[in-house]
Amino acid sequence: MYDNFKFSITFLRNGYRRGIIATPHGIIETPAFIFCGTKASVKGISPWQLAETGTSIILSNTYHLFAHPGSEHIKNRGGLHKFMGWNGPMLTDSGGFQIFSLGHGSVADEIKGRRCGSSTLLSIDEDGAVFKSYWDGGKQLLTPEKSMQAQRDLGADLVVAFDECTPFHSDKKYTEQSMERSHRWEKRSLEEFARCDDGTQAIYGIVQGGVHADLRKRSAEFVSEHPFFATAIGGTLGSNKTQMMEVVEMAMNGLDKSRPIHLLGIGGICDIFQGIALGIDTFDCVHPTRIARHGGALVKAKYRDSSQREHINLKRSQYKNDDSPLEPDCDCPSCKIFSRAYLHYLLKANELLALQAIAVHNIRFMNRLMEHIRSSMENGTLNEIKEIWC
RNA sequence: GGAGGGGUGGCCGAGCGGUCAAUGGCAGCAGACUGUAAAUCUGCCGACGAAAGUCUACGUAAGUUCAAAUCUUACCCCCUCCA
16 A cells, blocks of 8 residues: 555654655645635635745545535546646545534534534444535435545545544543544545545544543554554644644554654644644645635735734725835735735725735735744744744 | 695614514624636624624604604604696
């Protein structure tokens, strides 16, 4: 297995590391950020814009494409790469996160105890999870085998074992049972993956275990003991950032460090620096592209406003007369030709260009951040550049 | 000239005797967003006040009533139809 894949660590110091993941569609220099193109599209952004802004890898979601238009439909169109026009490395998430998100709403809602009214997760049992399709209302069963078959149809380079993303509010007993079931699901995922392996894909195992150190350790050991190509850290990471990094550290303790390690769903700037310090290789998050659509532009520390956020909210009236670019030292197309005042106006005028222009900037921002992190590792300036970006 | 309809907070637009500082929507001002059911969601949005509350408000003026955005009368504007 994994003959066409390779992970090489090219630099290692004090636990943080630089590396290269080789896939049939190209290489990913790590640490890297993976942009979310959930429904076979990074919302509002074309593949050529992704390429122009230095993106090496994107992610799509099995659950969403399974619900619509169907993984077989995409297989018949030549696979996901061809279908969406992205020829670089790609990962598909298994749909495990949707057991969480379609049952509890957003991560923030769940942690803060705000339950959203209607859930489309109908039930979970040993076999898998039953959803009410948000597309046509029909009942859908997603199992480890189905997720793997769908991911095989989609044809991403990197695929992910099917797990249950356990909610933060679950007690330890449920978290443990859920973790053990996830382990059984991951084993089934691996078996189904191996059964159809044709050398074009590599699979990630997922560490679960909630916020409990003993569970995280057990889960990390489980994943490391099984022949996954790489590891992803998933599940709830706690209710605040301090706890989040504690949980990541718990998971890291039992992991096989020779494999690529991905931190699922995390993409704050400071979070990335902290994750890298613990040895994380890749991150993915909807945050950069989602906040862009809500008028939020990521900017380095010196370009921020008084709000202490990692982005500026261009809908704020303070930007109405701001003729400067989002960031004077950014090389993205948006910064080269648009002012904050213009983007503010576009947002107020409800013009779609605003959403795209800010997303292009945020994507370039994240890629520049990762480039800077990689280049600063070997000359030992990681701590200095953190001041610039955090 | 005759007949009818209408004038409500920045705009559109409900309400048609008390529970109305007045439903909604838009605009405005903020906030949230971390393996995307998200170009979404939440809050504020007459003035003063931390709040209780006080004041000023439904074209203008006068009236009926314990009580009027809501009823009556006059006036001023707008729209439609007829001459």
